[in-house]
Amino acid sequence: MATLAQSAGRFALGTLSTPAGDPFPGLVVRDRVLDLSRALAWEPSDVRSVLERWEEVLPVLHTLAGEDALAWQPLDGLRVHAPVEPRQIFQSGANYRQHVIDLEVAHRSPDDPRTVEEARAEIAAVMDRRAAEDLPYVFIGLPSTIAGPYDDIVLPEWAEQPDWELELAAVIGKPAHRLTVEEALEHVAGYTIANDLTDRATVFRRDMKAIGTDWLRSKNAPGFTPLGPWVVPAASIADPGDLRVTLKLNGETMQDESTKDMLFGVARLVSYISRTARLLPGDLVLTGSPAGNGIHWGRLLRDGDVMEGSITGLGVQRTRCVREAS
Known part of the structure; x- marks a missing residue:
């Protein structure tokens, strides 16, 4: 069972339940939990309800975290659910320099005349141009x-190349539309961990290559985004652009990279998304995957695999893969 000792700051938010009870929004302090549906005057039903009043409730949470004479429950024995149910998920693609270079090399056509070094140099130049032109690549995922x-994690029987992509996720705390980069972080309540699973075999349409990527098929199977364990308040994370993202597969480290390798940081992504969409409390902004995916290693997910994902200050998630029966 996870504890807050694995995450930064005095407290975090989570969604928990007893074995026989309904999920409730919890204030998590070390190894204990306070049911916010009972501790807060308006009786919020979930973490998203707390985020919808984030500026008002944050000082209250700080006070509650220091009060011992409350109805605290031990964290041990509670089930930990995804910390928040978003209405919208915005996913950043091709946002880590080394990751994109690795994918370009892995997806080269057999008759590609370029050497590995030439392919790496060309995609590096493309990445530099994107950064200079301020053009993040963002698509939309399903809350389901x-x-x-x-x-x-159930691996669908049709998924030929299921892969991992551990990512830093920003959690929106107040509505955001047409923000400047300087305003963007004021709208981020906190951060959590997301593993944005992808079936590499269905990323690109085989019937009509001109259509391009098929994100519905490759990324949106039920359960393909393990989230959490906690939402850690933004104030507890000194610099989201300097965190370590680590994924272990069956105990072996596969991803181990700093968010410093991002082309576009959290503020730029939130600002860019808000130029088109209206972000809402509880929405997620996934910031992209660093290098070290299965397609790079030539080792995709299989039945029985166990993934352990961690990001500095945000705790640890641990998930087991189960292949769907034919």
């Missing part, structure tokens, strides 16, 4: 992909 941080 969200799963808990310790839930089993």
Whole structure:
């Protein structure tokens, strides 16, 4: 069972339940939990309800975290669910320099005349141009992909190349539309961990290559986005652009990279998305995957695999893969 000792700051938010009870929004302090549906005057039903009043409730949470004479429950024995149910998920693609270079090399056509070094140099130049022109690449995911941080992941029988992509996720705390980069972080309530699973075999349409990427098929199977365990307040994370993202597969480290390798940081992504869409409290902004995916290693997910994902200050998630029966 996870504890807050694995995450930064005095407290975090989570969604928990007793074995026989309904999920409730919890204030998590070390190894204990306070049910916010009872501790707060308006009786919020979930973490998203708390985020909808984030500026008002944050000082209250700080006070509650220091009060011992409350109805605290031990964290041990509670089930930990995904910390928040978003209405919208915005996913950043091709946002880590080394990751994109690795993918370009892995997806080269057999008759590609370029050497590995030439392919790496060309995509590096493209990445530099994108950064200079301020053009993040963002697409939309389905909330039905969200799963808990310790839930089993069902690998669909049609998924030929299921892969991992551990990512930093920003959680929106107040509505955001047409923000400047300087305003963007004021609208981020906190951060959590997301594993944005992808079936590499269905990323690109085989019938009509001109259509391009098929994100519905490749990324939106139920449970393909394990989330959490916690939402850690933004003030507890000194610099989201300097965190370590680590994923272990069956105990072996596969991803181990700093968010410093991002082309576009959290503020630029939130600002860019808000130029088109209206972000809402509880929405997720996934910031992209660093290098070290299965397609790079030539080792995709299989039945029985166990992934352990961690990001500095945000805790640890642990998920087991189960292959769907034919």
